[in-house]
Amino acid sequence: MYTHIAGIGSAVPSRILTNDDLSKMVDTSDEWIVSHTGIRQRHIVSPEDSAATLGCEAARRALSDAGVDPEELGGIIVTSTTPDYAVYPSTACVIQGMLGAKNASAFDLSAACPGFVYGLSVAHGMMQLDPRPMLVVSTEVMSRTIDWTDRNTCCLFGDGAGAAVLKNSEEPGGLGFHIIGADGTGARALYREGGVRTEETARNAPGALHMDGRAVFNFAVRSFCELVTKSFEHYGYTEKDYAWVVPHQANTRIIDAAVKRIDVPVGKFYVNIQNFANTSSASIPIALDEMQRNGVLKRGDRIILVAFGAGLVYGGITVEWTK
Ligand SMILES: CC(C)(COP(=O)(O)OP(=O)(O)OC[C@H]1O[C@@H](n2cnc3c(N)ncnc32)[C@H](O)[C@@H]1OP(=O)(O)O)[C@@H](O)C(=O)NCCC(=O)NCCS
Structure with missing residues (x-):
């Protein structure tokens, strides 16, 4: 049995903060940021949104791409360094509720930036025991964790979410x-x-x-x-x-x-x-x-x-x- 990425989706906030915008907030410049990092702009979450709402939007797009109904999901893994709640409930539970994925287990996995790769590995393992489709959602509102007066870190991060639906099949690959x-x-x-x-x-x-x-x-x-x-x-x-x-x-x-x-x-x-x-x-x-x-x-x-x-x-x- 092979595990495939059957659907993929993402969601990023519409508000954009450019390097020039940042240079009005701290002592930096577009030239420094581009030459030291390659970054030109970042998306910033709106006050109404959170890791769960962005993640849910990315998840809906991935499910639609895969042609999978939320009720078919066997599990949801969410990776986020910026969860809606510090400890519990998990952001995975919040997203499970929003999606109506009532048959899915749901938990958060803490592995920082490699979270998506860890999530794929864990989901792959789980799908050897339960072959139903799984959803991995990686969602971050980094802008809410940044010290906007610290030029060393504030230029580096942005907000957004991505999700993948995994499905088992006999077809080689994945x-x-x-x-x-x-x-x-x-x-x-x-x-x-x-x-x-x-x-x-x-x-x-x-x-x-x-x-x-x-x-x-x-x-x-x-x-x-x-x-x-x-x-x-x-x-x-x-x-x-x-x-x-x-x-x-x-x-x-x-x-x-x-x-x-x-x-x-x-x-x-x-x-x-x-x-x-x-x-x-x-x-x-x-x-x-x-x-x-x-x-x-x-x-x-x-x-x-x-x-x-x-x-x-x-x-x-x-x-x-x-x-
Ligand atoms: C953060 C990073 C870009 C700094 O680049 P660097 O070449 O190592 O720069 P340094 O830390 O040596 O700092 C050099 C100078 O630039 C300054 N500087 C830092 N950020 C600046 C900014 N946004 N604008 C202008 N100057 C800045 C520093 O204050 C320092 O000045 P000083 O010499 O007067 O003290 C680099 O270390 C890096 O990318 N690290 C990995 C970070 C990362 O990817 N983290 C997430 C991993 S998941």
Whole structure:
């Protein structure tokens, strides 16, 4: 039995914040942001929306793309670093209720930016036990976690959601080799309080995200190269066997650094960070949806999804596109 991506969808807020807009808020410039990150603009959530509402919209589009009714779903996995509620209920439960997916289990999976890749891996495993379709939703409202006076971080992130519907079938293809991992010794390289780690953190509002940009950068390049190389080795393939590498959209400089270390031409990396900035776990499904809508992805294409982020965690998965 093979597990396929049968439907894909995304939803991004209509409000756009450009680098020039940002340069009126903090001491930065379009030139600095573009040259250091590749980002030109980001989408910002409206006051009425949240991770659940954006995620629900992306999910509806993915379900329609797959031709799957919400009641057919066996499970919903939501990945978000910006859930509607700090602990419970899970954003997956909120979305399950909004969709009317009354037969689906629902839980959130915490794996930061690689959440979508982790979500695909876990859903794939669950579908060996229960073959009903599953929904993976990655949805982020990063703008609500940012210190808008900190130029080091405020230019990097954006809001949006992406979703995939997975279906089992006898047809070869779909999800392939996957590798997920973590290095918890880097836990403080990228974090946001809000848990009950201490009396103080339990009682105070979470506050903004904190990041050691250089440490995250180095981890990202290292894990990026390892994930791509291991995916090649697993099948005995080279870059010629893959149509695309779709990386987590964090920074074009991370891709440039990886290209110097692995044998993949830069043109094979799909990049749309210029329009969306880093939307954390939503970045890969937003990219996949864009690729499908623009006819970039063709049936039979082999692609590799790679991601890294807070934890520190990493995840990669190969997919043969069968839509
Ligand atoms: C954040 C990042 C872009 C910074 O780039 P960098 O080349 O490492 O820059 P540095 O941290 O060395 O800072 C260089 C200078 O630029 C300044 N700077 C930082 N952000 C700036 C901005 N938006 N505009 C202008 N200057 C800025 C810094 O203050 C520093 O100035 P100083 O030397 O006077 O102190 C880079 O480290 C990075 O991309 N890291 C990974 C981040 C990431 O992807 N996180 C999410 C992973 S999921």
